[in-house]
Amino acid sequence: MKEAFRHIHGASPDGIWAAPGRVNLIGEHTDYNDGFALPIAIPQNTLVAARRRDDGRLRLHSAQGDGPVIDLDVADLNPGAVTTWGAYPAGVVWALREAGHEVGGADLHVDSTVPTGAGLSSSAALECAVALAYNDLYGLGLDAPTLARISQRAENGFAGVPCGVMDQMASACCTAGAALHLDIRAGTHEQVPFAPELEGLRLLVVDTRVKHDLGDGAYAALRAGCEQAARLLGVAALRDVSPTDLPSTHRVLPASLVPLVQHIVTENARVAESISHLRAGRVTELGPILSAGHASLRDDFRISCAESDLVVDTALAQGALGARMTGGGFGGSVIVLVDESRAQAVGAAVTAAFRSAGYRDPHLFPVSPASGARRIE
């Protein structure tokens, strides 16, 4: 990392910062409905080596970006000014300045083991690593949730992706051996111990390696649908609808919005249920909750796809405790909770099922809850 930085930028970095990708155990599409989520950080990280510059230049390079150094003037950073991968790190600098922090330039070199575009939040990992680097380089003293919100602002306002804050909160605030209970409206987070290996379990990630184009427009449409439903129901956000209110929503809402509300309300309940099981040490009880979450995303929210459904169905048929698509939908990754004695068989069956369906081989790897963003040198 240091050698690469010296080669690209001609000097040594002031430090190296790391921020992880994430998988969300449960609580999907609930963040922009003011609700709850339960992500973990994964062991794959994005590293940023950085050196402060006092001439206002921001010079960006990535081992995954396969292009020359992007050279910008921080005073010229405006939404739309950068349209490549550089929009994520440049967006962080823009968002810090928008928030009134007088930060200047830097040389950055990025290298990552988080697969990009696989629903594992490589974008949030990149933003959070840069935000943390800037926090130290410029002595800002901002805490992790604030850096997460700055990173989300970068993605929304500069890169033009209308995501909620769950990914950035996970990357910034997770700790090893725990899942992160997020209450988005309250702005609070709490660590919930989660160590599947200690219970003889494995959490597998299956990257389907597909990303259907539908995803980008669909996200905005789903978000608008949820907001419209909240308005029609007379609540600030769907977080305010309780499971007992569900039957009566049919009378108020157009038929197309009812299943969206159904998903958000039951999903928030699944987060609460998962947390009480984890707190009581009943990790295996998570399995059926994950599978119910998948059914809700597939049938009510309608954002799954044939590849993700095939992973879930195959894993469950092979004795997995539970499985669900994770992330925004239309491809990306699936998580599978499985007894360690069945993990190999589940992996083999999923790969075989993909081959007979004519799909590309999926990428499978086990994860355990890892550390959030931190300085490593």
Ligand code: ADP
């Ligand atoms: P996800 O966050 O699920 O991986 P996104 O589409 O939100 O998918 O973000 C992926 C994009 O983030 C990439 O196309 C690229 O622009 C940027 N990105 C992420 N990691 C890196 C990296 N290490 N180097 C350069 N760009 C990156």
Ligand code: MG
């Ligand atoms: Mg992303």
